[in-house]
Amino acid sequence: MAETSQHVQFVAWLRAVAPYIHAFRGKTIVVAFGGELVTAGRLNALVQDLSLLHAMGMRLVLVFGSRPQVDEQMTLRGAQSRYHKGMRVTDPIALECAKEAAGETRLDIEAAFSQGLPNTPMAHSTVRVISGNFVTARPVGIVDGVDFEQTGLVRKVDVQTIRLALSSGALVLLPPLGFSPTGEAFNLAMEDVACSTAIALDADKLIFLTPSGGITDEAGELISEIAEGPARRLLEGGQLDADTADTLQFALRACDGGVARAHIVPMGVDGSVLLELFLHDGVGSMVVEETLEELREAASDDVGGIIALIRPLEEDGTLVKRDRGLIEREVENFTVIEHDGVIFGCAALYGFTEDHMGELACLAVNPKVQGQGDGERLLQRIEQRAKAAGLDRLFVLTTRTGHWFLKRGFTPGTPDDLPRARKNLYNWQRKSLVLIKRLS
Ligand SMILES: CC(C)(COP(=O)(O)OP(=O)(O)OC[C@H]1O[C@@H](n2cnc3c(N)ncnc32)[C@H](O)[C@@H]1OP(=O)(O)O)[C@@H](O)C(=O)NCCC(=O)NCCS
The missing domain is CATH 3.40.630.30 (Gcn5-related N-acetyltransferase (GNAT))
Known part of the structure; x- marks a missing residue:
């Protein structure tokens, strides 16, 4: 077959990503996204990309949020969503909505991973998804006189079972819900679940897909890599928008807890996880664990x-x-x-x-x-x-x-x-x- 420039480009490209494929095999990566990704119709594309990473031998934990879906359910029931300090107050109706939203999103994700139509990136893919009661939660309690009711924080992650599932070749899926030893369900922030899981697993990477994606400097330029110290100073500077600052806090918490790299990438860019992993500078921001140096x-x-x-x-x-x-x-x-x-x-x-x-x-x-x-x-x-x-x-x-x-x-x-x-x-x-x- 005649060698066309397309062939040459293709081979060069495939060879260029080879080092990353070798480097990431067997690495544990926690990927987290908010419910906005589902409403934006981007779930299928993400699932296809994750299936590819899974096939390359990466151990994947997927954490999802469902805030817009919960809000939608609340509106359908004529109930009012209540927030304090950016956190939902989960009363019994909100908890019902949270369970419904999480259940539905979980099923949508499982369905998406089950696709295998020929001529799609999912052909021949066999990703088994395992979900379960892996996260123990505790109540947030009363803050500033506000009772958060069934809003919780992660208390413990069942690392052993998650590792077992990952070793069996499955992808682990975690909803933004946790359970207490008293048998109650708690509504959790997906960032908390992702961050706590990444720390507990000693993951190599934590990737947040967010609507704004990445952090920018004073000149508005995307910062593709930032160490913990400068990232903290940026947060203290107060110029980041509230959502980005919030995600960065979790990224820093992960790095503090021993996760080598935490990424914040745009959910609106097709293939952003692949671009972030396989391009030298990526498309988002990478927060790197600071050594004492x-x-x-x-x-x-x-x-x-x-x-x-x-x-x-x-x-x-x-x-x-x-x-x-x-x-x-x-x-x-x-x-x-x-x-x-x-x-x-x-x-x-x-x-x-x-x-x-x-x-x-x-x-x-x-x-x-x-x-x-x-x-x-x-x-x-x-x-x-x-x-x-x-x-x-x-x-x-x-x-x-x-x-x-x-x-x-x-x-x-x-x-x-x-x-x-x-x-x-x-x-x-x-x-x-x-x-x-x-x-x-
Ligand atoms: C070259 C040098 C800067 C590397 O620093 P370093 O912090 O040890 O680098 P890294 O940790 O990133 O890499 C270490 C790897 O490089 C290898 N390495 C170190 N010196 C090497 C050399 N002269 N030739 C080939 N490989 C070398 C180590 O064996 C190690 O390999 P491994 O990862 O397979 O175990 C350091 O060895 C040095 O200061 N050397 C003396 C000064 C020098 O030669 N400078 C270059 C002048 S042009």
């Missing part, structure tokens, strides 16, 4: 720490000796990893804007903490900085660390591939390898 751009106070870190590497010839004055003058080119006031890692970016290229230089991690992913985090930050500066290729000159870079998407080049200004400075005695990475 902080990854940040360097300031003049860091010069001493950077020099202390790179001196031994310069002495043994791994790094080229850098002029101290130059480091001071160009310290803003550096990104550092600091832990308790000590610089444990650094890397610098030098832009050659005319050639749309950037040099990654001076990448170093303290030998005491090597092998924990700091090198990778520094590289990712430098890539982000390079992209933000409008550069489309990153190069590095190395004599001993070639394999490390090759494993991270760099490919061999020659000194001729370097920007002219840099080529003139190339040290032919040192015979460094030239490695180049295209920034997607």
